[in-house]
Amino acid sequence: MIPIGDTRRRFGFPWMTVVLLVLGGVFFLYERRAPLDRTAFSLLPWDLLAGQHLVLLRRALTSVLVQGPGWLEPIVNLVYLGVLGSKVEDACGPGGLFSITLLSAISGVTIKLAVHPESQDPVHGLAGVVAGLFGAYMILYAFRPIPTWVPPMVARLTPVPVFLHLLYWAGLVFVNIDFGLLRAGKIRQCVSLEPTWPMVGALVIGLIVGQLFARREFLWLQVVQAKRSAARR
Amino acid sequence: MDRGQIQLLLREAVASARSGNRSWAQECLGRILKADPYNEEAWLWMSTVLETPAEKRFCLEKVLAVNPQNTQAQAGLLYLDQQSRGPIKPLVVPKRTLCPMCGEPNQPQAFQCANCGQDLFVACPSCGERVDIDRPACAACGQEIGDVGTGAAYFFHLGELYLQHGQAKRALETWDKTLFLNPDYPRVAEVAAEAFLATGQRDLAIQSLERALEESDDAEHKRELRLKMANFQRELRQYDEAYALYHQLLLEEKERKESWTELYVEMGRFYQLRGNTDEAQNYYEMALTLDGKRHEIRYEVANILDEKGFELRALSEFRMLREVGGEIGERAQARIAEIRPPVTDTFRNRWQETVRGTARYAVAGVILLALATGRNWMGLNLGDVLGLLAAVLGGYLVTAATATPRNLPTPANLGRLGDSPAFARMRLRPKKDAAAAPKSSAWSRFIASQRRSAQQLAAKLRVVQLRVAQVLQRFLVDSGKRIDHFRRSPTGKKLSQFRARLAKTRFFQAAGRLFGRVFPAQAGFLAHLSDLARSGGKRLVAQAGEVQETQLYRWIAAALGMLLLLLAGRLILT
Secondary structure, X not given: OEXXXXXXXXXXXXXXXXXXXXXXXXXXXXXXXXXXXXXXXXXXXXXXXXOOHHHHHHHHHHHHHOOOOOOHHHHHHHHHHHHHHHHHHHHHHXXXXXXXXXXXXXXXXXXXXXXXXXXXOOEOOOHHHHHHHHHHXXXXXXXXXXXXXXXXXXXXXXXXXXXXXXXXXXXXXXXXXXXXXXXXXXXXXXXXXXXXXXXXXXXXXXXXXXXHOOOHHHHHHHHHHHHHXXXXX | OOHHHHHHHHHHHHHHHHHOOHHHHHHHHHHHHHHOOOOHHHHHHHHHHOOOHHHHHHHHHXXXXXXXXXXXXXXXXXXXXXXXXXXXXXXXOOOOEEXXXXXXXXXXXXXXXXXXXXXXXXXXXXXXOEEEOOOOEOXXXXXXXXXXXXXXXXXXXXXXXXXXXXXXXXXXXXXXXHHHHOOOOOOHHHHHHHHHHHOOOHHHHXXXXXXXXXXXXOHXXXXXXXXXXHHHHHHOXXXXXXXXXXXXXXXXXXXXXXXXXXXXXXXXXXXXXXXXXXXXXXXXXXXXXXOXXXXXXXXXXXXXXXXXXXXXXXXXXXXXXXXXXXXXXXXHHHHHHHHOXXXXXXXXXXXXXXXXXXXXXXXXXXXXXXXXXXXXXXXXXHHHHHHHHHXXXXXXXXXXXXXXXXXXXXXXXXXXXXXXXXXXXXXXXXXXOOXXXXXXXXXXXXXXHHHHHHHHHHHHHXXXXXXXXXXXXXXXXXXXXXXXXXXXXXXXXXXXXXXXXXXXXXXXXXXXXXXXXXXHHHHHHHHHHHHHHHOOOHHHHHHHOOOOHHHHHHHHHHHHXXXXXXXXXXXXXX
């Protein structure tokens, strides 16, 4: 299934989402042509020990744009960034979205390094950002379903609960299948799970900061609509 | 003078008077009256040759004094009396009201024709007052009714007025009279159909319209009647028939390669009634493309967009309608207020907003601290803790300064806080009576002194602000002069012409609209800047003298908050 999202907006064009998508897309395409020097852009665990916190911060930001090898994970992340980012930006404004993105990315990175400090893999990717956006979307839109294209239905979109999307996304991003082992018949060994604590942490951060960065007008409209619904009842 | 001479002289005077020689007649009669002052005939003739009524009256009274029974003198005096009263008015024949149905004259104030019983008055369509059929307009409200002399046309027009004012039954009764006077009067069947529909007589409505279709010779008129028929069927919930007729008209329109706005509007209404808002919107938008001034249709489109959740587009349409003004403008304004109710001051300044704003900086501080320390939570030092506190405090000050100024720790707000119920609940000791309490405590003296200092500072800043604004104004005026000078130069003229040509292009206009949509705040700011430049900075100077105490505190809080945040960043990240 492919999330299409809701194009209805209340406050304006989601230009910050477009900027992030363009940046992510540019980096993604560039990496297919020529892989980036990950040591320059990604976050490395031993940076923590170096005590260079400003470098750490810079790397935490640039690591978000580095997509890494493969096609599925970056594309899925970009799709969800577009779908969720536009709605979160409508609720929080461009500044709010940027802040949520930043905080989610940093928290994802932080938790990964805190849970697996011995890891030698560079940290990069949009997974933390997307997890944070999931959290923000859930809290801002009260777990509203996301319009999704579910084959074989072509003509209409199906509203799929956001929890299902979260599991679907997590499955695509964090579950690795070794097709060689699968072909060899080793079904149990072919499936491996990447560490999910960073995603959970970023999700929780998204749930917290979603309400903090929401526009005042958005919250006011929610209050007014709640009053009107109560009056109708 | 003897009697014979008097008679001769009298004969001479009469002949002169009759021939018109008044002066000689007066001479002769004067001699006679001198000789014989009681000569009745001489006085009588003298009254005829004298000019003024007073002289004539004198002579006639002399005659009556000699002979009171003289009838000629009496008649003469009577005539003179009547002349003195004025001309006699001609006799007025009272007007008669003609019955419009049978043509018989009736008394002017009659209510009914004495011959056929027809009412000689009508009810005003607007106010319901009785109006004589002789009157072209209602005396009470001024509603124009018409000239009864036109016969059938009068009743036809009256019927249309009744229908316009929602009195369908009266309209039908009036049109009966039209047909009585002229059975072939045009369009009666067509208008009667609407009246039948309004009174719920569906079959008669359809029959009437069918008759109108048969009677009509004009192809264009027939098309309009068929559209009306489709509308009637729509109103009567005969949706299949209406749908068939609408699409038939649509096909004919495509064959003729013409665009008919009314057809699209009615089809839009048809789909809207069926609940198919997508199709309704399509047809309405087609109608608007053909005729952009159909404000009612734009209103419907805006409502549909709002129903579907496209708030921004709905608001854009309502804002366009608001510019139109009038009744539709007011309705659009009401809808804008409904869709986007303005944030109240209470909500804007509630303490939850301050907490939210402060929590943003606090959470950011915690996350950055976590990134900096990693797993080494026990390695937190004083600098980290102070950095976090600075982030919280700085966040509070920046939030209060920018978003919730009522929650700033100003002397006024702190003073009010002391009296709030929440604070009272937190007191360990109950508050003493006001009478028993000291008149001014150290705290209140401190608050008062802080306020005085702030007011003095605000006054100084007002002067600074005014001076800065004046400098800016001078700069803007000078720049304006230079720009004008450049504009008048040949290069400037060419540039202006190029700019004017560019502004007319669709691309430029579309780019402007896109910029305004994507960056509305920035577009507004640019517009504000250009206004300021045009006004030569006068507004700047006008606004400059208005520094309030609250504004001052906001500036101070914002500056302090930013400093604290920078300090927090420094402490946490290094």
